[in-house]
Amino acid sequence: MAPEEQRTRLIGELASLIREDSMPDDARAAGLTLIGWLARRMPGEGPSQAGVVEMESRSALRAVGGRGGR
DSSP states (O other): OOOOHHHHHHHHHHHHTOOTTSOOOHHHHHHHHHHHHHOOOTOOOOOOOOOHHEEHHHHHHTTTTTTTTT
């Protein structure tokens, strides 16, 4: 499967998950944000790295029992 087909399939799968009533609001917002980033990419363009460092540090804080930005 070509990368663009994979990206399109991922967007579709995320969209179907977001439609589920049991999806928490935070997860729905994150999914919509991801769909937005995936949809903005041009063919052959790599994924954005915006916010990666911040999210990794939050994850590390949660792993050691910190608040992680909440």
